[in-house]
Amino acid sequence: MVCAAQPLAVQAGVEILKQGGSAVDAAIAVNACLGLMEPTANGLGGDLFALVWDPKTKKLVGLNGSGRAPLALTAEKVPPAKDGTVPLYTPFSWTVPGAADAWFELHARYGKLPMARLLAPAIRYAEEGFPVSPVIAENWAVGAKRFADMPGFRDVFMPGG
Known part of the structure; x- marks a missing residue:
């Protein structure tokens, strides 16, 4: 069984299972597709x-693929927001991504198919396009309003940029 909110991501996972992939292989394929198709929630x-x-081992195994703050970053180096907190929409609130490393860690332990095959559906959708869901379209519209005045945002992320 493969479950996700995005039907094309589900289809990618099912394809991997039909090719003899493991549940972890399917999960990696689904997550890669979701990173493309639902970037506001995954990626x-x-x-x-x-x-x-x-x-x-007949044991439940957990993997923490969370990102980490850069080693040299300290609280004193972060310019506070107007309310004194860490600014939410700046690089100071972001971590070094952990998802890709977690894919490879999980794949090394539990994968059956080559990683290239697992990522192929996401690559195909990135190259050929896919229908944007109403929820993601709404999220993008909100983001476009929020970040429209940021230098370079329109040039990189908006249509016509």
Whole structure:
């Protein structure tokens, strides 16, 4: 069984299972597609947390694929927001992404198919396009309003840029 909010991501996971992939292989394929299709909730630039049943040891295994703050970053180096907190929409609130490393860690332990095959559906959708869901379209519209005045945002992320 493959479950996700995005039907094309589900289809990618099902394809991997039909090719003899493991549940972890399918999950990686789905997550890669979701990073493209639902970037406001998932993504290569984010975190990944996994619980996997290890059939060899018969134990539940957890993997923390959360990102980390840069080693040299300290609280004193972060210019505060007007309310004194860490500014939410700046690089100071971001971590070094952990998702891709977690994919490879999970794949090394539990994968069956080559990583290139797992990422192929996401690559195909990135190259050929896909329908944007209403929820993501709404999220993008909100983001466009929020970040429109940021230098370079329109040039990189908006249509016509």
